[in-house]
Amino acid sequence: MTTIEFEDRNPAGATGPQRSARHSRRTRAARDFDRHRMWVVARTDLRQLVQSKDYWIPMVALGSLFFFVIPTILLLTITRIGDINVVQQASQALKILPAQAQAQIQGSSPQGRTAFALAVYLFAPVAVVVPLTISTAVGAATLVGERERGTGEFLAHSPASVREIYLGKLFASFVPGYMTTLVGFGMYSLVVNLVVGPDVGGWFFPTSQWWVLMLWIIPPFLLLTLSLVLRLSARVRSTAAAQQASGLITLPMIGIAYSQSTGTLLGGSPNTGWILGAIAWVVAAISLHTGVRSVTRARLLGVAQ
């Protein structure tokens, strides 16, 4: 006689109803999420941004200012300046940098060393301010904007789940800021290498810390900020209120992100950036997960209590 042994699918001792509830939640979450629909929501938002010159022209201007104009002027001033006293004063100021950071500064001339230090260590805020500013501006208006235009009614009646809407909106807010930052980062790298490179023995930028900063640390901070901004956008009654309130979130986030990114660039251990980024990703993931609850159909309709 053959004995059939059933696999124990309940090793933890979960009872039937508990399993059922978990299964139900998983099933519901699965049916509530269609990646294509999320992408459709995001793509439509992005298309509207592209159609709106009054939005993307300031965005490009901001990116150009921070990643191209200001660095170019400053670095050219340092490397081509005639007054050696000014350079020496700037060079003295760099002594406040940690010893490990000072040891990594390249260049034989005072101009070269000063320009290297500025390019590598002191422009970190640029990488933080630009994406957070741009994405926050988009994110703050995204949900309340739907409500104000009346299109929230369309979304509320549509088959799109609130999770798809939330993540679609989040993605559409993330992309403009981060893409601007990446493009600006490329431009900045070019400027730095062309202006400072000859004084430090060739192209040197981006450094490994900058790669970590751009690809590992900035994204989670941006997502974390957006997850908070979208909660606001879902709750407030007007875009103006959302913009005002998002400032309360964005400014501290810029401060935190700046201090952490500066720490990554200046910190001694090469693992500092990786660890910091990992923590930021975990916090961002939790915030994103819980942030979905802020979007409800009643809020899209503008009738939430």
Place this chain on the structure above:
Amino acid sequence: MESLGSPAAPPRPTTEGSGSSPTALVPPPYRGPLPNPPTSAVPSVPTGVTPVPAFGSDVAVVPPTATAPVTAPTDVGASAPVVQLSGVGHRFGANDALRDLSFEVPDGAITVLLGPNGAGKTTAIRAITGALAPMWGTVRTFGLDPDDDGHLVRPRCGVVSAKPALYDRLSGRDNLAYAAELYGVGADAADRIERCATRFGIEDALDQLVGGYSTGMKTRLALARSVLHDPQLLLYDEPTSGLDPESSYAVLDMIRDMTSYGHTVVMCTHLLAEAEGLADHIVMIESGTDLISGSPTELTRRYWPNPIVTLDAEDPRLLDRAAAFPGVSGYRRDPAGARLEVDDLRRVPDMVASLIADGVRVTRVEPHVPTLEDLYFTIRRESGVGERSIAAPGGAARPDGGLR
């Protein structure tokens, strides 16, 4: 009453008017050509004229506080109702948006939710798709609970809200494409977009930004979007708001056309003229509660079971003798003439002949078909819901009641 020499009078129909009178005598149903521009679509009592007092009727209207709605049997949609609301309630702060609202939407028909602004029509639409979960009561759409099974309900619904809810920064085509993708139209989306745009007459404007559309074009685009995914149930919330009479007429014509494509339509309106020409089934809503529901024919039969004739004469006072004629169950005279409720329209020629023989110079003999307007104001008056304004044809409110 004085005999008019008519044949044996037919038996008086019951108050339900369920068919004891010959079919030929039943007033024509409401369904018919769409009204011309609303100002002239429905006959109305001239302003300043004393309303015709009520004929006798023993049909009770349930006041808003009653729990059991008056639901007349409907003569449309024999299959299971597409939508069922039972005792549905919702509250916004201290205000009751819906209060024990109950009604059914028959399959394949146009159901009109009729009520003044703030009656709860929009909230009812939102509850039907699950966009808003009611605080109490039961909603079933396609037999499903839209709050739990919204992912199954919403793809089968097409909604046009009072504000068209279009993306102004996108073209008409992009708006439709967005809806097509959200509703999972599939590979033939482009073809469907073209066909829908053509059907609603916006094909030439499809590539323009919607921000440049007129209000009428936006409504057409919203209508096209609502049918793009071929839904079973169409929910239109005051789709003609903001439109001129001609555009309204065109939009209503399109909506009426929907049922020929197999759609079930629910339309909210506070315009009696719209409902008059369109409704297969009417649900009158007031303060979040259904006052009455049923087909227009059934409802008017319930309120006016007998045919009504309007008479006028050079000296209207002489018409008073008609009150005593056989078969006349009700009589009222006002400056517009005399109205008689008779058990059989076939008595009318004899009545007129008798009046003429008595020297009365009759100037008008006209069967009166009770309108939705008559019905609406009668129900509101009898249910004691007050005199909140609703737009009667011509824009005038009719708090005075209609025929009764």
